[in-house]
Amino acid sequence: MKRYKKFAIPLFVVVGLAFQSCKSEDKKFSDDATEIAVVTHEAFRLKKGAVASSFRIPGELVANQQVDIYAKVSSFVEKLLVDVGTEVKKGQLLVTLDAPEISSQLAGAESRLKSFEAVYLASKSRYDRVLKTSKTPGTISQNDLDMAFADQQSDLAKWESAKAAYREITDAKNYLEIRAPFSGVITSRNVSAGAYVGPSGRGSEMPLFTLLEQKNLRLVVNVPELYASTLQKGSAVEFTVRSIPGKIFKAEVSRLAGALDDRLRAELVEMDVNNAEGELLPKMVAEVTIPVNTDGNSFAVPQSAVLNSTLGMFVIKVENDSSIWVPVSVGRSGGGLIEVFGELSDGDILLKSVSEEIRDKAPVKAEITE
Template identity: 35%
Template sequence: MKIQFIPAIILLSVFASCSTGNKPVDISPEGKAKDARYETTKVQEQALSSYTRIPGVLKPFNQVNIFPKANGFVKNILVDLGTRVKKGQLLMTLEAPELESQLQSANSRYLQSRENASASAEKYRRLKEAAREEGAVSQLDLDNALSRMRGDKAIAEAERSNVSSVRTMQDYLKVYAPFDGVIVDRNISPGALVSAGKSSDLPMLVLQDLTHMRLEVSIPEDYVDKVDLEQQVSFHFNALPGEKRKARISRSANSLGNMRQETVEIDVANKDNRLKAGMYAEVEIPLKSGSTSLLVPNAAIVRSTEKKYVVTVSGGKTQLVDIKEGMKGNDLTEVFGELKAGDEIISPANDEIKAGEKL
């Protein structure tokens, strides 16, 4: 009896389990996906790091493109590419034969007008002396002589100014260095015809002052009010690894350019001439202490060809909020947009999430 009773109990238990109303649990991947929910996190507000790293480019402190001031032919070139020059040093001479003819003609007219003015002055003097005797010279003749003297004197002054102008044009045939520097470009040779007033032409010479230089850095609009101008900046040049330098910001444009950036400049000494114009540098711009920014996880940012955005959750529905990125860390990224600290966002997010979805 005991041997037959045990199988009967087992059979009853099987029937009992089949007769219950419980449904089997779906443990397949599809079943899990039906119950999955997006993970969310909060927008954080934290203090910024003590600096931000921005690229900069080295430029000469002074640079000038030297164009001719008068039409002529290149006679002599006394400098070449790489020549170091001093302020006031003669760089090149031009020749213009027509200016010599103009000077002679202007000088002749001046001499003639000066003689006429001298004769008019002498005539007026004599008439004035003769007028002391009553009735010897009429007042009209005396007035006419005075007017003629003044007119001839004015003509002589005009001709003298014309001579000075032509001589000034001749002085333009000699080209001098406006400041100490290095010739970095030369585009003419002796015998070349050069013309004044054509900005489309290449400059004859390009002179740069390289003894000290300007490190130009463009600060993005979002950081403009956070830069600490009282602290020194640190920078190093990509061409000179391992050499870190420090200096203060020398000047600021106080205006945003076309790229919505403010340009600041840092004066850099270059006495050993190791630095070259055009070198790129990485500049660590100090930020004001206490400045805070909004941070989100890197995975929360959705990047498309049209925009960058994060997906916020409000009232159980999703919203797409456009953002701009700032500094980026290993896990968090600084963002700018219509966000505030504590906003709930989806992370990780993807472009399959649409606005208005119910969670």
């Protein structure tokens, strides 16, 4: 019994010390928890604002006008007056063709035209005499007068037909001289002097020339559906090309398709580009910078205020010192801001920088900085 009494006090002391240590740890943990709960986060008051930004999209420069020039009639190339790279004016002679049979047809048509003209003039003269004589009663019957008039009209019709045939062959002969339909540059030549050309069959597989208008180009872009409403007729855009690094070109929207493409779900937009100096070439690929400015009727928040989690997209609102995850959808972004849409109101207090560590309905304090 004396041995047990000897160790009773030390055992009690050890248990007391251990209990005291546990209380100290609990107090330290409680202090730490209190310290975490009172961490202050930067916040701001929600308000509507415009988001100004831009996005880059590839485009293509194409000729304002382009045409493949073919021969209208079967013929042989007599003389080429232009070649690849030749700048031509509207109406300038490009090539002369030779078709001897057309000259023969024209001579025959001219002969028939003169013959029918003579026949018509004779019948008209006869009708005029008969008409004048018929004014004396009893000299010419009505039937003879009608027959003379019918002969005159028949000969007139034949003469008109001969004139039409003559014009047709004359026009065909005019096709032996091919002229430029507009001012531009010859970009390809596929024939040589003496080659047979024609409207169909051998000799017409490829055009004689390809003519492009180079002084005026079109910049063609397909604008995605999200940004289709940002461009209007007259909107200004900037673009660059790889062959001239560092130089920024300007253009204005001239034409909008007004509908989305079935395959790309994008709207075709064309801009007219003045290329008087000839720096740009058709078929060049351009990087187009399109400005995007919202109307200011939606809420704009810093991009860091949007939480993109596996559950969706949220902003964290502070209400009564408690966090509330508000589901949102986003719109356009730029300049560090992004449009958000959800159950939000003017003046709501939102956290400026969010993460999943800030749980929903957790205690939180906010310091409004702006």
